[in-house]
Amino acid sequence: MDLRHIRYFIAVAEELNIRRASLRLHISQPPLTRQIQQLEEELGVQLFVRTPRGMELTPPGALFLTEARNIRAVVEQATERTQRAGQGKLGRLDIAIFGSGILDTIPKLLLEFRNAFPDVKVILHTMTKEAQIEALRQRRIDAGFNRFIEPFSDIANEIVTTEKLLLAVNEDHVLARETCVPFQALADHPLILFPAGTRNSFLDKVLSMCQQAGFIPQIAQEVGDTLTGVALVASNFGVCLVPESATVLALPGVVYRPLSDVPGNTQVDLNCIYRADDPSPILESFLDTVRNYRNRTR
Numbered sequence: 001m002d003l004r005h006i007r008y009f010i011a012v013a014e015e016l017n018i019r020r021a022s023l024r025l026h027i028s029q030p031p032l033t034r035q036i037q038q039l040e041e042e043l044g045v046q047l048f049v050r051t052p053r054g055m056e057l058t059p060p061g062a063l064f065l066t067e068a069r070n071i072r073a074v075v076e077q078a079t080e081r082t083q084r085a086g087q088g089k090l091g092r093l094d095i096a097i098f099g100s101g102i103l104d105t106i107p108k109l110l111l112e113f114r115n116a117f118p119d120v121k122v123i124l125h126t127m128t129k130e131a132q133i134e135a136l137r138q139r140r141i142d143a144g145f146n147r148f149i150e151p152f153s154d155i156a157n158e159i160v161t162t163e164k165l166l167l168a169v170n171e172d173h174v175l176a177r178e179t180c181v182p183f184q185a186l187a188d189h190p191l192i193l194f195p196a197g198t199r200n201s202f203l204d205k206v207l208s209m210c211q212q213a214g215f216i217p218q219i220a221q222e223v224g225d226t227l228t229g230v231a232l233v234a235s236n237f238g239v240c241l242v243p244e245s246a247t248v249l250a251l252p253g254v255v256y257r258p259l260s261d262v263p264g265n266t267q268v269d270l271n272c273i274y275r276a277d278d279p280s281p282i283l284e285s286f287l288d289t290v291r292n293y294r295n296r297t298r
Contacts, residue, residue, distance in 0.1 A: 001039065001042055001043075003071075003075060004035070005035060005038070005039045005042075006068050006071055006072060007025070007072070008021075008025060008032060008035045008036065008039075009036065009039055009047065009064070009065075009068055010065065010068050010069065010072065011024050011025050012032070012036055012048070012055060013047075013048075013057055013061065013065045013068075016054050016055045016056065016057075017054040017055060018032060018033060018054070018055065036048065043060075043064070045058070045060040045061075045064075046058050046060070046061070047060060047061035047064060048061055084119065085281070085282070086281055087281060087285075088117070088120075088280070088281030088282045088283075088284055088285030088286075089117050089119060089120065089282075089285070090117075090119045090120060090282075091119075091120055091121070091282045092120065092121045092122075092123065092282075093120055093121070093122050093123070093142050093143070093282050093283065093286055094123045094125060094140065094141040094142050094143075095110075095122060095123070095124055095125070095141065095142065095143050095144065095145070095286075096124075096125045096126070096127040096131070096132045096135060096141045096143070096144035096145070096146075097124055097125070097126055097127075097144070097145050098126060098127055098128055098129065098132070098144075098145065098146055098225075099145075099146060099147060099195070099202075099225065099226065100225075100226040100242065100243050100245045100246045101145050101146075101147075101160070101245060101270045102145075103226065103227075103245050103246060103248045103249060104245035104248050105160060105161050105245060105270055105293075106145055106270075108293070109160070109289060109290060109293055110122060110124075112289055112292075112293060113285075113286055113289045116285075116289065117282075117285055120282055120285070125141060127141075127144065128195075129144075129146045129147075129148075129149070129201070132144035132146060132273065133152070133155060133273075136155060136273065136274065136275050137154065137275075139275075142274060142275075142278065142280065142282070142283050142286075143272055143273065143274040143283060143286060143287075144272070144273045144274070145160070145270060145271065145272055145273075146270075146271060146273065147201070147202055147243075147268055147269060147270060147271065148200045148201055148202065148204070148205065148268075148269075149271045149273055150200060153276070154275065154276055154277070155273050155274070155275065155276060156273065156274055156275070156276040157271050157272070157273050158271065158272045158273075158274075158287060158290050158291065158294070159269050159270070159271055159294065160269075160270045160271060160272050160290055160293065160294055161269070161270050161293075161294060161297060161298075162267050162268070162269050162270075162298075163243040163244040163245055163267060163268055163269075163270065164243075164244045164258070164266065164267055165241055165242070165243065165244075165259060165262065165266050165267065165268065166241070166242055166243075166244055166246070166247065166256045166257065166258060166259065167181050167186075167239055167240070167241060167242075167256065167257045167258075167259055168229070168230050168233045168239065168240045168241075168242050168246065168254055168255075168256055169181075169233060169239045169240075169254070169255060169256075169257060170233055170234065170235075170236040170239075170253050170254065170255075171253050171254070171255050172236060172253070173189075173236060173239065175189065175239060175257065176255050176257065178257060179257070179258075180257065180258050180259065180260045181257045181258070181259050181260065182259075182260050182261050183209070183213055183259050183260065183261050183262045183263065184213055184214075184215070184261060186210070186213075186215075186217065186239065186241075187210075187213070187215035187217065187218075188218075189218065189238065189239050190218045190219070190220030190237070190238035190239070191206075191210075191217045191218060191219055191220060191238055191239060191240070191241075192220050192221050192222075192223060192229045192232050192233065192237065192238040192239065192240040193206055193207075193217075193219060193221070193222045193223070193229075193240075194222065194223045194224065194225055194226060194228065194229045194240075195223070195224050195225055196222035196223060196224055202243075202268065203222065205268065206241050208264065209262065209263050209264055212263035212264050213263045220232075220237055220238035221237065221238065226242055226243075226246050226249070227249060229242065230242065230246060230249045230251055230254055231251060233251075233253075233254050234251040234252060234253045234254050235253075236253075241259075242256070243268050243270075245270075272287070272290050274287070
């Protein structure tokens, strides 16, 4: 039995007339009659009773009509879902996140993608940069978000957004009185750095900037993420350089100040990384969302 048998049977069962069914199917009557006979032989039951007025369904035929319509519905649904998957509108996307991007930009991107593609299930994984690279190569994730990505031949990169650097400082700290803090002033105050343990990272950028400014920072603490760093600022443990997205962390006692006379590049990129050879239509739909967001917000 094939899908053609199902389609022909439904047409005859609904029309109860070979001539009308053949016109509906755009085939001649003899081939249609043969197809119905082959179906009856395969099932081993009589589906129709031939009468002078046309055709009548037998009880097994009436039962098979219900089942045939169910089969047709399943096939149509499978066809539609497959086509939607091929268009990047249905399926699953595994995305790795890490760092301050999750505080602002990434949630906006994910919401925009979900609104455009509600039938794509997005699974989030918290991973360091090194873990993201490994997971991409092992095909455990489809994309990741991170900063300071070194070039790899097998990993492609899309810049999502570029952010300014700001200083997170306790409101009672002397530097909080400044409307714009000179970078050189950081030499005299304990500095909280993040993320600890990963290289090349935001921490390395801050140390490089201090070196270019001609001083070695007083490191109060190295922590794993932005939230911990800003939480320590709230307790006046030190000051902390953060990307602009960190300002959504409105912790009591913390204020954010712009910097002046910053050596080198004062901005940091948030990147979306993925396998360069990944042909997934779902991934391409997500990357289109990333590009549209970047072009709209730059």
